[in-house]
Amino acid sequence: MYSLDELSRMTETGIGELEFPARPERLYRPVRYTLESGGKRVRPLLTLASCLLFTDRAEKALPAAMGIEVFHNFTLLHDDIMDRAELRRGRPTVHSRWNDNVAILSGDAMVVCAYDLISRSEPDKLAPILRVFNALALGVCEGQQYDMDFEETEGVTVERYIEMIRLKTSVMVGGAARIGAIAGSAPQREEERLYDFGVNLGLAFQLQDDVLDTYGDEKTFGKQIGGDIVTNKKTFLLIRALELAKGGTKNYLQRLLSGKEQKTREGKIAAVRAVYDAVGVRELAEREIERYFDRAETLLGEVEVPEARKGPMREIMHLLVKRNK
Numbered sequence: 001m002y003s004l005d006e007l008s009r010m011t012e013t014g015i016g017e018l019e020f021p022a023r024p025e026r027l028y029r030p031v032r033y034t035l036e037s038g039g040k041r042v043r044p045l046l047t048l049a050s051c052l053l054f055t056d057r058a059e060k061a062l063p064a065a066m067g068i069e070v071f072h073n074f075t076l077l078h079d080d081i082m083d084r085a086e087l088r089r090g091r092p093t094v095h096s097r098w099n100d101n102v103a104i105l106s107g108d109a110m111v112v113c114a115y116d117l118i119s120r121s122e123p124d125k126l127a128p129i130l131r132v133f134n135a136l137a138l139g140v141c142e143g144q145q146y147d148m149d150f151e152e153t154e155g156v157t158v159e160r161y162i163e164m165i166r167l168k169t170s171v172m173v174g175g176a177a178r179i180g181a182i183a184g185s186a187p188q189r190e191e192e193r194l195y196d197f198g199v200n201l202g203l204a205f206q207l208q209d210d211v212l213d214t215y216g217d218e219k220t221f222g223k224q225i226g227g228d229i230v231t232n233k234k235t236f237l238l239i240r241a242l243e244l245a246k247g248g249t250k251n252y253l254q255r256l257l258s259g260k261e262q263k264t265r266e267g268k269i270a271a272v273r274a275v276y277d278a279v280g281v282r283e284l285a286e287r288e289i290e291r292y293f294d295r296a297e298t299l300l301g302e303v304e305v306p307e308a309r310k311g312p313m314r315e316i317m318h319l320l321v322k323r324n325k
Contacts, residue, residue: 143168
């Protein structure tokens with residue numbers, strides 16, 4: 001059996017051993033820059049820990065875990081372009097350090113590298129792993145498109161928002177857990193249970209990210225606080241605030257969103273956050289986070305393996321959701 005620390009070392013070693021050509025330098029240097037920037041590595045850790053539920057050989061899932069991490073980082077490269085984000089994990093984003101074209105092409109190369117890594121899975125597991133990987137990859141793209149559509153859509157509901165983040169964020173978390181289970185030769189019912197576990201965990205994670213973007217500590221969060229507010233991004237907090245605010249409060253919020261209330265960046269963040277506080281949306285979000293987290297815990301508890309094998313998975317759950325960054 002492996003501890004979470006041992007799985008973390010295996011993950012970092014695996015990433016450190018990934019080889020990319022030296023040239024063209026402006027194609028591969030941003031790839032290395034992105035992978036070197038750290039992060040929690042939750043998705044590859046979930047893949048390895050899920051595999052360990054059914055076998056003592058975590059290395060069976062290592063190629064897929066590396067492929068998932070490379071693919072995840074590709075999505076961040078392209079997301080940062082679309083969001084015009086300047087910081088990622090406390091460092092300049094690829095498009096801001098180089099330019100948009102470099103970030104697009106380096107991201108494209110990362111997709112190819114991710115598939116190459118996935119292809120190194122054990123031959124008898126490759127086909128089902130690829131099916132799950134393809135589904136999660138398309139889900140991420142669909143979720144990102146819905147996210148962009150929401151920028152031009154009035155009256156986005158919480159239900160539509162939850163479906164968007166399920167696709168954009170949660171299917172990758174669920175897919176990582178399911179791929180690990182496949183690599184570990186889990187029964188199909190356990191694969192499916194672990195996928196549902198990951199989806200619920202991913203929903204809790206994304207809602208927590210919404211809260212941290214508004215209420216977190218910029219030094220530990222790794223990017224500027226309040227970016228969602230500045231760009232009027234449709235998040236759980238904003239959608240619920242628009243539903244709950246009444247009278248003058250709602251009118252003031254709409255004026256803030258339309259720009260009719262002239263505010264500095266910091267002034268707009270403070271003003272919108274004050275509305276959120278007034279209508280209590282932070283507490284509602286935290287209640288939803290707990291609901292999805294509890295569902296994930298229940299699903300993990302139903303996996304029919306010895307409880308001792310679930311230790312790393314439970315640690316990852318808390319690393320992902322019970323966090324301040």
